[in-house]
Structures are given as structure tokens and as C-alpha cells.
Amino acid sequence: MKNREIEAKLKRSVSAAAPDVLQQVISDCKEQKGRVVYMEKTKKKRSIAARIAAVAAAFVVIAAGVTGFQIYRTNYRVASVVELDVNPSIEIQVNGKEKVIDVIGRNKDGQTVIGNMDFKGSGLDVTVNALIGSMLRNGYLSELANSILISVDNDDAAKGADLERRLAAEINEILQSNTFEGAVLSQQISDNADLKKLAEQYDITVGKAQLIQQIAAKNPLYNFADLTTLSINELNLLRANLSDSGDGALDSVNAIGNASDKAYLDEAAVKKVVFAHADVKEADVRGFRMELDYEHGLLVYEVEFYAGNYEYDYDVDAVNGTIISNDKEWEETGVLPIPETGQDKTPGQQPTEQLTEQKDTQGQQPTQQQTQRQTQQQTQRQTQKPAATAIDQAKAKAIAFAHAGVTENQASLVKAKLDYDDGIQKYEIEFYAGNYEYDYEINAADGSILKHEKELKRQQQTQRQTQQVTQQSSQAQQPVTGSQNQNGSQTTVSREQAKATALSHAGLTENQIREYECELDFDDGVKKYEIDFKSGNYEYSYDINATTGSIIKFEKEYDD
Amino acid sequence: MSYLSTVTETEREAQLDRYIAGVAKEDWEAMTQLYNATQASVYGFALSILKNPQDAEDVLHDCYLQIHAAASGYRSQGKALAWILTITRNLCMQKLREVGRYQHIEAEDWEKYVEAQSGMDSEDRLVLLACMERLSDEERQIVMLHVVSGFKHREIAKLLKLPLPTVLSKYNRALKKLKQYLLKENAYEEQRN
Numbered sequence: 001m002k003n004r005e006i007e008a009k010l011k012r013s014v015s016a017a018a019p020d021v022l023q024q025v026i027s028d029c030k031e032q033k034g035r036v037v038y039m040e041k042t043k044k045k046r047s048i049a050a051r052i053a054a055v056a057a058a059f060v061v062i063a064a065g066v067t068g069f070q071i072y073r074t075n076y077r078v079a080s081v082v083e084l085d086v087n088p089s090i091e092i093q094v095n096g097k098e099k100v101i102d103v104i105g106r107n108k109d110g111q112t113v114i115g116n117m118d119f120k121g122s123g124l125d126v127t128v129n130a131l132i133g134s135m136l137r138n139g140y141l142s143e144l145a146n147s148i149l150i151s152v153d154n155d156d157a158a159k160g161a162d163l164e165r166r167l168a169a170e171i172n173e174i175l176q177s178n179t180f181e182g183a184v185l186s187q188q189i190s191d192n193a194d195l196k197k198l199a200e201q202y203d204i205t206v207g208k209a210q211l212i213q214q215i216a217a218k219n220p221l222y223n224f225a226d227l228t229t230l231s232i233n234e235l236n237l238l239r240a241n242l243s244d245s246g247d248g249a250l251d252s253v254n255a256i257g258n259a260s261d262k263a264y265l266d267e268a269a270v271k272k273v274v275f276a277h278a279d280v281k282e283a284d285v286r287g288f289r290m291e292l293d294y295e296h297g298l299l300v301y302e303v304e305f306y307a308g309n310y311e312y313d314y315d316v317d318a319v320n321g322t323i324i325s326n327d328k329e330w331e332e333t334g335v336l337p338i339p340e341t342g343q344d345k346t347p348g349q350q351p352t353e354q355l356t357e358q359k360d361t362q363g364q365q366p367t368q369q370q371t372q373r374q375t376q377q378q379t380q381r382q383t384q385k386p387a388a389t390a391i392d393q394a395k396a397k398a399i400a401f402a403h404a405g406v407t408e409n410q411a412s413l414v415k416a417k418l419d420y421d422d423g424i425q426k427y428e429i430e431f432y433a434g435n436y437e438y439d440y441e442i443n444a445a446d447g448s449i450l451k452h453e454k455e456l457k458r459q460q461q462t463q464r465q466t467q468q469v470t471q472q473s474s475q476a477q478q479p480v481t482g483s484q485n486q487n488g489s490q491t492t493v494s495r496e497q498a499k500a501t502a503l504s505h506a507g508l509t510e511n512q513i514r515e516y517e518c519e520l521d522f523d524d525g526v527k528k529y530e531i532d533f534k535s536g537n538y539e540y541s542y543d544i545n546a547t548t549g550s551i552i553k554f555e556k557e558y559d560d
Numbered sequence: 561m562s563y564l565s566t567v568t569e570t571e572r573e574a575q576l577d578r579y580i581a582g583v584a585k586e587d588w589e590a591m592t593q594l595y596n597a598t599q600a601s602v603y604g605f606a607l608s609i610l611k612n613p614q615d616a617e618d619v620l621h622d623c624y625l626q627i628h629a630a631a632s633g634y635r636s637q638g639k640a641l642a643w644i645l646t647i648t649r650n651l652c653m654q655k656l657r658e659v660g661r662y663q664h665i666e667a668e669d670w671e672k673y674v675e676a677q678s679g680m681d682s683e684d685r686l687v688l689l690a691c692m693e694r695l696s697d698e699e700r701q702i703v704m705l706h707v708v709s710g711f712k713h714r715e716i717a718k719l720l721k722l723p724l725p726t727v728l729s730k731y732n733r734a735l736k737k738l739k740q741y742l743l744k745e746n747a748y749e750e751q752r753n
Contacts, residue, residue, distance in 0.1 A: 003735050006687060006742065007707045011600070013688035014708050016679035018603035019617050022595045025624040026588050200658050 080163060082124070083189075083207040085149040086140050087231040088113045090131060091205065098124045098163075103131075106205050113138060125170060132174050143180040144263040145233035151207025153189040160188045164254070172256050183236055183257035187211065190252070202228040211235055214250045216409070218242045222294060223412040233259050234299055241292050264292070264318040270301050273321045274314045278328070280307040292318060300324060391447045393418065396427035399447050400440040404454070406433040418444060426450055454556050493549040495520075498529040501549055502542040506556070508535050520546060528552055569710070572597075576640035584631035595624060601641065601709035602648050608704040609652040611692065612665060613673055619651045626651065641709060642719060649719075667693055683742070690741040699734035702727055 079096040083089065088109035093101040100119040105111030113134045119127045132148075135141045141148065150167050154160030168186040175182025189195075189206050199209035202225065212227045215238055227235065236259035243249040265273075270290055275282055288305040295302075295315060303314040313327040391399075393416055401408055414437075415430040425444040432438070441450040495518055503509065516533040527546040534540070543552040576597065582590025602623050606616040626647050634643065665673075670692050674685045691700055701720060705711040713731065717724040 003739075006735060006738050009684045009687040010691060010703065010707050010738075013677070013680045013684035014604040014607070014704070015600040016684070017607075017613075017674075017677045017688060018599050018620065020599075021617065021621040021624075022592060022599075025595065025621055025628075026591055028621075028625055029586075029588075029591070029628040203657070 079154065080160065081153040081189075082128075082163070082167065083149075083151040083153070083205045084128075084131060085151070085205055085208045085232050086135055086145070086147070088135060088138075088140050089205045089208065090114065092119075092124065092127060092131075094124050100124060100127050103127060107203070109140060113140065124167075128167065128170065129174065132171060141175070141182070144260055145231060146175070146180055146257070146260040147183040147185065147231075147233040147236040148175075149207055149211060149232045149235075150184065150186040151189050151205065151210065152186070153191075153206070155191075157188065164188055168254065168256060175257075180260070181257055183233075183255070183259045185211070185232065185236055185239075185253055185255050187253045198224065204228055208232070208235075211239075211250075211253065214253065215239055215242065218250070221413055224409050226412055227294065230294070230299075233263075234294075237261060237264075237292055237299070238294055261292075264299065265301070265316070265321050269321060270303060270316055273316060273323065274303050274305075274312070274326075277314070277323055277326065278307065278312050280312075284308065295324075298324070390445050391442075393427060395447065396442040396444070397429055399442055399449065400429045400431070400438065400452075403440070403449060403452065404431075404433065404438050406431075406438075410434070411438075424450070452557070455554065493529075493544070493546050495529065497549060498531060498542075498544040498546070501544055501551065502531045502533075502540070502554075505542070505551060505554065506535070506540050512536075513540075526552070570638065572710075573638045573640050576644075577636040577638075580627065580631050580634050580636075580640060583628055584634070591624070591628070594627070598641065598644055602644065604704040604708040605645055605648050605701065606652055607692070608700040609649065609697070610655060611697075615655050615659070619648060619655055622651050623648050641711075642715065645705070645709065645719065683746075686742055686745050687738060690738050694737050694741055695734050696730075698722070699730050699737070702731050703734045703738075706731060 078093040078101055080094050080098070082092040082094065083106075084092070086109075087107075089106035090110045090113060091104045091106050093104075095101055100122050103114055103117075103119045105114045113131060115134065117130060117134070119130070132141070135148075148171060150164065150171065152160045152164040152167070154163060164186045168184050172182060172184045175184070187207065187210060189210060192210075195209050195213065196206055198213070199206040202209070204212075208228075211232075212224055212230075212235065215235060216222045216224050216227060219242065222238075227238075230238075236255070239250060239253065239255070240259055267290060271282065271288070275285065284307045286306045288303075290301050290303045293300055293302045299318040301314075301316045301318050303312075303316060305312050309330060311329045313325075313329070315324040315326070316322070317324055397408075397413070397416055401411055404411075410433045412432040413430075414432065415428060417428055419426055419428050427440075427442040427444055429440040429442060430438065437455045439451070439453040439455075441452070442448070443450050499516075499518060503513070513533040513535045517531065519530045521528055521530050529542075529544045529546055531542040531544060532540065539557045540554070541557075542554045544550070545552050576594065579590045579594035579597070583594060599620070603616055603620045606619040606623075607613065610616050610619065623644070627644060630647070634640075670689055674689045677685065677688075680688070691703060695703065698720070702713075702716055705716045705719065706713065711719070713727045714724060716722075717727045720727070
């Protein structure tokens with residue numbers, strides 16, 4: 001037989017085997033049609049919509065029943081999927097007899113744990129035993145991080161629950177025989193398409209995604225994306241914290257043992273750090289409260305206490321005790337040392353609120369003037385609070401999110417507070433989503449957007465704190481942190497290069513923009529190009545470092 | 561590969577370019593023609609990567625949605641099929657990430673899959689089966705691209721980012737494997753009859 005004959009046969013067979021999905025494709029394409037596509041953000045959204053449509057279409061095709069597929073689909077079906085998450089993530093597929101079909105490392109650590117062990121055909125218990133043993137040997141499970149998450153996915157809820165119970169007990173037993181106590185979380189995976197999408201998006205297991213989603217749902221200040229980087233031990237600590245602080249236990253997660261907090265500072269150590277910083281004696285401190293929280297991408301202790309006439313707020317890195325933010329506020333004499341529970345007083349918002357005011361005096365005693373100013377502001381605020389606001393904070397947030405085109409899930413809220421400025425009551429809402437920082441001012445009377453800004457997120461927290469660049473101040477001064485100061489006498493980036501950088505960042509081409517302006521400026525020791533242009537209804541402004549070509553700042557504003 | 565088609569490679573590419581331009585303008589007739597001209601290539605390549613008919617079918621569907629979405633931004637370089645197959649490969653990679661692995665299918669299930677197909681004779685079935693079962697991943701991808709999509713070995717090397725000699729030797733080895741398999745199966749059939 002000749003090569004040519006074989007080739008012809010293969011070509012013919014593949015052509016014949018290819019299923020006809022043309023009609024489905026055309027109808028799905030028509031559905032896509034007519035959606036407005038302009039900015040990169042919307043574009044991304046659309047591709048998700050397209051994918052959802054594609055998935056939906058795939059289901060339709062399956063439901064329609066493709067000849068020949070049904071039989072073999074049922075034949076090799078996996079009866080249960082068990083996911084083990086520590087930091088390594090491992091997926092075990094078993095058939096109806098609980099014999100292993102496949103074991104897959106879902107991340108690099110997971111693959112390390114599996115190594116070259118081959119489990120195909122082994123019993124589930126043997127496999128789990130070997131995997132836990134390997135995790136212990138490789139140091140993934142230890143005294144410092146003792147939590148493991150077991151997620152069971154089985155179409156039969158009763159069988160799944162039974163398997164979940166057995167595995168939790170078994171793994172707990174393995175861990176107990178070690179020198180440290182383990183903490184076992186177990187859950188059943190609910191069949192949820194959104195969850196699978198999220199898991200896929202962040203490249204984590206569905207089980208971990210489900211745990212994160214439940215934790216995020218309990219505390220509005222947590223956002224899903226941030227939590228995906230945490231280990232199960234860290235998530236377990238947050239989970240336990242939620243139950244303790246009265247936010248409620250997670251419905252579907254069963255927990256045995258306590259997550260290890262040995263990797264984090266204890267209360268005495270935290271007290272030492274903050275009291276030394278505040279220069280107060282423990283004896284003078286009233287109402288000390290400390291809570292583990294997740295903020296700024298870190299596990300932090302939120303510390304609050306009163307001493308003298310001041311209320312102190314600290315965020316302390318839970319691992320190394322670094323003070324991330326601090327705030328000292330004047331309390332009027334006679335005010336009871338009990339934190340008020342007003343709406344703008346929830347943890348996480350308060351410290352940030354004060355950062356701008358405190359940025360120059362961080363770590364110093366406030367001057368007399370400042371304290372007076374603060375007192376005035378407070379009294380002012382107090383007198384204004386009773387005034388009726390037509391929309392509440394939640395509504396204001398929703399307006400901002402909708403305008404920014406982000407969902408509450410994607411946004412990491414930094415600040416949401418009611419303020420009084422220029423005779424108008426307004427909500428100041430600040431949040432992060434993707435790589436951007438958004439600032440909104442929403443009129444509390446009618447919900448109109450008074451001001452909005454979108455900026456590329458600062459890479460470092462410290463920069464963010466010091467560079468609260470607003471429209472007004474950016475023209476007067478461009479604050480730059482010390483480390484970035486350069487003598488910048490040479491200009492290595494040409495105007496053309498700077499323009500190209502700005503355009504490619506904006507995703508626009510030369511002929512889409514108008515009113516282009518470029519100015520070389522020297523500000524705070526940095527040579528930069530200030531580039532402005534318009535496109536569509538938006539006004540773009542970029543500051544591009546003339547030495548390195550990097551984007552120092554960019555704003556995109558709706559131009560009406 | 562003269563037997564593959566009566567049109568030359570350049571004519572074929574120019575045709576595909578016109579179809580894609582039509583798709584950008586929501587011309588469904590152009591979409592139909594594009595689909596008919598490239599469906600086997602897309603499906604075959606997807607099948608060779610994913611080794612799973614259901615997933616390959618999903619990718620086949622998604623690929624044309626993607627082409628539709630990207631058509632207006634497509635700049636012809638006389639490489640329309642390479643563009644389409646790059647989309648196919650990206651979707652396959654995405655699919656593999658989604659399912660986290662190959663959805664491994666047992667030999668008997670491949671047989672059932674092949675049996676269920678119409679429009680091919682028993683030898684065609686055998687070749688398809690051998691291609692899925694007997695060839696390594698790279699061999700299978702190379703064979704599909706060459707045989708079904710009509711790609712030259714040089715183009716395959718570029719698309720799969722492999723050295724040209726590797727592509728050539730793997731292709732030859734793959735065909736040898738298919739041939740042996742077929743001869744053996746035929747001999748077996750004859751004995752049985």
C-alpha cells in the first residue's frame with residue numbers, strides 16, 4: 001500500500017467524521033452581532049459572553065444527541081472526583097468502585113507531590129495515604145500550615161457526602177499521627193457553571209474556588225481574585241475568623257481541627273509593635289481589639305485601641321509585624337472607648353480614609369492644628385449626618401461599579417464613605433479592579449456621578465499611599481517616591497516612542513485620535529512626556545518617563 | 561499533494577481571505593463556504609491535539625465563533641489557514657487547561673466512535689483508528705496538518721515550532737506505523753473470512 005493511499009483514506013475519514021456545527025455557529029454569531037465594542041474592558045467582557053454562548057451552544061449540541069457519542073461517553077465516565085488542596089492542588093478521578101482512573105497535579109506543587117508515582121487502578125484510600133505522606137515529606141503540610149481542603153464531586157449527593165466523611169476522617173487520622181495537629185476542611189462541590197468558570201479563570205481547583213466564593217460572600221471587603229493567591233491554611237484562618245466574629249460559619253464546609261496560626265505573630269508580639277509605635281504604655285490602653293484580616297494582598301492584623309484622648313488604628317503585617325498603615329484620631333473628651341458602629345466605620349475603610357490626611361505625618365504626633373482640624377471635621381460631619389440622603393451607600397457603590405463596568409466580585413473596595421463637600425453630600429468610592437484604581441464621587445441626593453477617575457494601579461502599596469494623585473494636584477505637582485528620583489538629565493526616549501507607548505497602551509491607532517499634544521516636562525527630578533489626546537468621547541492623558549519609557553500615570557476620562 | 565484539491569495553494573488562500581472578509585461583514589454565505597472549506601482541517605487538528613471527539617467538536621464550534629469575532633481585524637498575509645489553525649490550537653490549549661488533562665479514551669471507545677461514523681469505508685475507519693491510537697501526539701498532529709490541511713512540512717515545522725528534519729522524520733515514521741497497522745489488520749480480516 002502506498003503512502004498516498006493512506007493519506008487519501010485519512011483525509012476522507014477525518015472529513016467524514018467532522019461533525020456539522022455550521023448552523024449552530026451561524027446562529028451563535030448572529031447572537032453576538034450588534035454588541036457594542038469599544039474599549040478594551042468591554043472587549044474582554046464580550047469574549048466572556050462569547051464563551052458562555054459557546055458553552056451554552058455546546059450543551060445544545062450535546063442535548064441534541066450526537067450519534068455514537070452517548071455510548072462511549074457513559075463507558076469511561078468518572079464516578080467521583082476528589083480534589084485535595086493544601087497549596088499543592090491535586091485532582092483524583094475514581095470510578096464507581098473507587099479505583100483510581102487518574103491523578104492529576106493541578107499546579108506545580110501538586111505535580112511535585114505526585115512525582116513519578118502511578119496510581120492508576122489503585123484504591124482511593126491507598127492513593128490518598130501516599131499523597132498525604134508525600135505532602136508531609138515535601139513540607140507542604142507542617143506545623144505552620146496544617147490545613148487541607150477535601151472537595152468531593154459526585155452526581156449522587158448521598159454517595160458524595162459519604163465519601164467526603166470517610167476521606168475527612170481518614171486524612172485527619174493520618175495527620176494526627178504526626179507531631180502536629182491537622183486541620184481538615186471538607187465539602188461537596190455543587191454543580192455550578194459560574195464556579196467552574198472562576199476556577200478556570202484563576203487556574204485553581206473548583207473546590208478552592210467554592211471555598212473562596214463562600215468566604216468572599218461573608219465579607220464584602222474581600223474580593224475573589226485577591227483570595228485566590230492564599231493557601232488553604234490562610235483561607236482556613238479567615239474562615240475561622242468569620243465564624244468567630246459572628247459573620248457566620250460557611251454553610252457547606254465541614255471543619256475538623258484548627259488552622260495553624262503559628263506562622264503569624266501572637267497578640268503579645270503585635271501589642272509590642274503597635275504600643276511602641278504609638279508610644280503608649282499598655283496600662284493606659286483601653287478597648288484593645290485585634291483581628292486577623294486580609295487586606296492589601298496580605299494577611300494583616302487590624303488593631304484598634306484607645307489611649308488618652310486618641311483612637312489608634314493599625315494594620316500590621318501578620319507575618320513580620322511591619323506596620324502597613326496607621327492612624328491616630330482625636331476623640332473628644334468624654335467619648336466612650338467603644339467604636340461607633342456607623343456605616344462608614346467598618347474595618348478596612350477607616351484606615352484608608354485617613355491615609356491621605358496622615359501621609360506627611362506618618363509616625364509623628366499630629367500637630368495641634370491638625371488635631372483641631374480633625375475635631376472640626378468630626379463635629380461638622382456629625383451635624384451633617386442626620387440630613388437625609390436619597391440613596392444609600394450600597395446604591396452608590398452599585399452606580400460606580402456599573403459605570404466602571406465591573407462586578408462587585410471583581411472589585412476590591414478601598415473606601416466608601418459619605419462626605420460633605422462644596423455644599424453637596426456625596427459618596428466617595430474608591431476601588432480596585434483588574435490593574436486599575438477607580439475613584440468615584442456620587443451625589444448622595446440623586447445618584448449622579450460627580451467625578452470619576454481610572455488610573456493604572458500602583459505596583460507598590462507605599463507608592464499608592466503617597467501618590468494619591470488627583471486631577472487637581474497632578475498639574476500642580478507630581479509626587480514621586482524617593483527611590484524613583486533621578487537626575488534625569490538625559491532623554492533616551494523619543495517623542496515618537498512615547499507616543500507609541502501611550503497609543504498601544506490605550507489600544508488606539510494614530511488615526512483614531514485627535515487633539516494630540518505632547519510636552520516634555522521636568523518635574524520632581526523626573527523628565528517626562530505629558531501626552532494628551534482624545535478619542536471618541538474619552539480624553540486620555542499619559543505621563544511617560546522620558547528616561548525609561550515607562551508609563552508613570554494615565555487617566556482616561558469621559559469628555560462631555 | 562496535487563490530489564488534495566484542484567486549486568493551487570495561492571488560489572485557496574485568496575479564496576479563504578475573501579470568505580473571511582465576508583464573515584467580517586456578517587455574510588453567512590461566506591461563513592458557510594469558509595466552514596465547508598476548512599472544517600475538516602480544524603476538526604482534524606483539534607482531534608489530533610485533544611484526542612477526544614467531544615472536545616474537538618466544542619473547539620470546532622468555538623473556532624468559527626472566534627473567527628467571526630476576529631474577522632474584522634484580520635489582515636491577509638496569504639496565510640488564512642495558518643491563522644485559522646492557530647486559533648484552533650489556542651482554543652485546544654484553553655480546552656486542555658479547562659479540563660486539566662487529556663480526556664483519555666480507551667481503545668474500545670475509539671472503536672465505537674469510529675464504528676459510529678458514516679461516509680467512510682472500513683479501511684478509512686481503520687486508518688482513523690490507527691491515527692488516534694497508534695501515533696504519538698506529535699506524529700498525529702503532523703500527519704493531520706499535512707494530510708488533511710495540506711500543509712507543507714516546512715509550514716508544519718513553523719506552526720508546531722519544531723525543526724524541519726524532526727517533522728520530516730516523524731511524518732515518515734508515522735506513515736510507516738499506519739501502513740503496518742493496516743497490513744496487519746487486513747491480514748487478520750482475510751484470515752477470519
